[in-house]
Structures are given as structure tokens and as C-alpha cells.
Amino acid sequence: MSGHRQPLPPAAIEALQQASTATITTQLLKRGFRNTFLAGLTATRPDMRMIGYAFTLRYVPMREDLDLVDIDNTTSAQRIAVESVGPDDVLVIDARGDVGAATLGNILAERMLRRGAAGIVTDGAMRDTSAFREIDLPTYVRATHQTQSTARHHPADLNVPIGCAGVLVMPGDVVVGDADGVVVIPRAVAEEVAFAARDQELKEQFVLEKIRAGSSIIGVYPPDAETLAEYEGRKGRD
Numbered sequence: 001m002s003g004h005r006q007p008l009p010p011a012a013i014e015a016l017q018q019a020s021t022a023t024i025t026t027q028l029l030k031r032g033f034r035n036t037f038l039a040g041l042t043a044t045r046p047d048m049r050m051i052g053y054a055f056t057l058r059y060v061p062m063r064e065d066l067d068l069v070d071i072d073n074t075t076s077a078q079r080i081a082v083e084s085v086g087p088d089d090v091l092v093i094d095a096r097g098d099v100g101a102a103t104l105g106n107i108l109a110e111r112m113l114r115r116g117a118a119g120i121v122t123d124g125a126m127r128d129t130s131a132f133r134e135i136d137l138p139t140y141v142r143a144t145h146q147t148q149s150t151a152r153h154h155p156a157d158l159n160v161p162i163g164c165a166g167v168l169v170m171p172g173d174v175v176v177g178d179a180d181g182v183v184v185i186p187r188a189v190a191e192e193v194a195f196a197a198r199d200q201e202l203k204e205q206f207v208l209e210k211i212r213a214g215s216s217i218i219g220v221y222p223p224d225a226e227t228l229a230e231y232e233g234r235k236g237r238d
Helices: 012-019 023-032 075-084 106-115 185-213 225-237
Strands: 050-061 089-094 117-124 140-141 152-159 160-166 167-169 174-178 181-185
Touching: 012 185, 023 174, 023 181, 050 075, 050 181, 075 106, 075 152, 089 174, 106 140, 117 174, 140 160, 152 181, 167 181, 174 185, 181 185
Parallel strands: 050 089, 089 117, 117 140
Antiparallel strands: 050 152, 050 174, 160 167, 174 181
């Protein structure tokens, strides 16, 4: 188990499986966290959900005395990250939003999949994104670029606080992804957010059913006391 994280209880993970990133973002906003959604990223596998713990990699701009075309697997922070991620880790890459070169490619992704990683997130580009669509590893990227990382990026640090897509990511944060994108949950509030988000999803499904049946949004969205009582009554019968 990676030492940078505290696993959530299974019940909290199950609750997160039932909550969209939109709902999770709403619950974080209610708790004062206003910047948690990583905007501008695209899922290579929108059919897969991602839940895991942030394992961070920070890139800095390349400089010719630091970066070589021939990468040393024993000293490159990028390659060390690939061989260090553990089960349920999400590799979150700070590429400074620079899409002028890739941050990694499909072969490294395959290795992380075999190590049990839960996903990859980068605010930069990936090589071989067509191949990522065939890998059973949720991956979120800003763009495709076929030039290797050393043209623009130098891997500097592992498991330090980073900014990814303008959002602070701390090692061990809970990272959730769906077809719409990625949200980062501070670990200290992750459990309560998980259960609150699941409850919101159930309530909103009830509201949606009423809207589909012809109800006005008045008193229904948001639900007033009467609608909430109706919801609680039906929930008690389920």
C-alpha cells in the first residue's frame, strides 16, 4: 500500500461510485471548497469511472542541460513514478497546461495498469491517445501530442503538492472521474462528501422523475418541505 494515502472505508467508496462529479463538486462547494473540478480535460475511456488516491508528478519546463532523449529509468522521476504507483493510485501530472509535447504514452500506461493504478490525469498532452482508448485504465488529458515529453517537460518531483488544471492536488487526495471530468476531494472531508453526494443523487433522481411526470420546478427543484416529505416517505417504503 502506498504510504502517501489513507484509504477510505469500502462504504464510502461504494457511495462515490454512485455520485457524479457534478454532485461531488456541489457537496464540496457546500463545505467551502470552490475550486475542485479540473476543467478542460477529456476522458479517453468515458465508459469507465475512476476512484483513487492522488500520486503526484510535477513537471517543470525543459532545459537542455537537464533533459536527454535517452531516458534513464533509474533516475527519471517520470519512470520512477510509473514503477511506484500502487493499487488504487491515480497518477496526477502537473504539466503546467503545456500541450506542446506529451507527458507520457501508452506503454507506460500499460505498466501502471499492471501495477493496479486506478487512473491517470494530466493537464498536458498524451501520446498515442488512440491506444489509450483500448486500455482499461481511466485517463484524462487536455490534448494529444506525439512528441515525447523531453521536448517540453522535465520531471522534477514526486508526491508533492501540485496544480493540475488550476486545481491544488495534494498527495493522497481522493480523485474521482466520470465521463464529464475529474474532481479532487481533500482527504479530510472525503468520507462525509461521499455519503452526502450519494444522498443528493438519490434525492435528485426523485426530483427528476417528478419533472418528467410534468411537475413544475416550483417547490420541486429545489425541493420544499412537502416534496422532501414525499421523498422521505417513498424512501421509507423502498
